[in-house]
């Protein structure tokens with residue numbers, strides 16, 4: 001029998017569910033807040049154990065809280081994963097059929113692309129050929145905004161990428177649908193969508209941009225960690241909070 005959840009665990013879970021996804025900094029602050037509010041024992045280094053108790057109780061409902069990394073800045077996040085519904089249909093209570101089809105097509109474009117991104121022009125073009133029900137440009141833009149607001153997609157200057165939430169929650173689905181197209185990062189072993197690829201055709205390993213930045217930091221010659229050939233990409237400078245000391249993670253607002 002797993003340890004039952006206390007009120008502190010329940011509050012943590014409810015907050016995570018209403019936010020969809022929280023950063024590890026937010027999770028630490030929330031952990032403290034929940035324990036203090038409900039008079040539960042609090043120890044800053046026990047977040048993983050705290051989440052383990054929740055996960056043991058979620059298991060019969062085919063759910064668990066999973067950690068993942070932002071492909072943009074390397075920050076760790078927590079999201080709630082449903083292991084029973086491995087399809088995009090888990091989004092069906094919030095979206096119409098043609099909106100879900102648009103999401104699938106956007107995901108196809110992103111996964112098929114070299115850089116893990118799709119331009120708004122390409123997404124708008126495929127809205128023209130939806131089988132469920134075509135969408136006009138204005139409507140498509142509104143739906144895309146909703147995907148961004150609901151934290152399924154990220155958008156920067158008209159370019160769409162899969163959000164951290166999407167990658168954490170949809171990993172199983174993506175592996176099933178895209179199979180060999182889904183690669184993992186050589187450094188962190190998480191699914192790698194936005195990444196750099198080794199140009200040596202017999203190698204072809206992938207690394208996330210933040211992982212590239214960390215791996216090559218302080219090395220004069222960027223060589224592929226797998227085949228030792230020159231890494232023929234611009235080494236990104238990722239402004240991440242990874243180097244921030246944990247003490248500074250204090251009271252992040254949710």
Ligand SMILES: [Zn+2]
Nearest residue numbers: 185188208211
């Ligand atoms: Zn990585």
Ligand SMILES: [Zn+2]
Nearest residue numbers: 198203224227
């Ligand atoms: Zn290589």
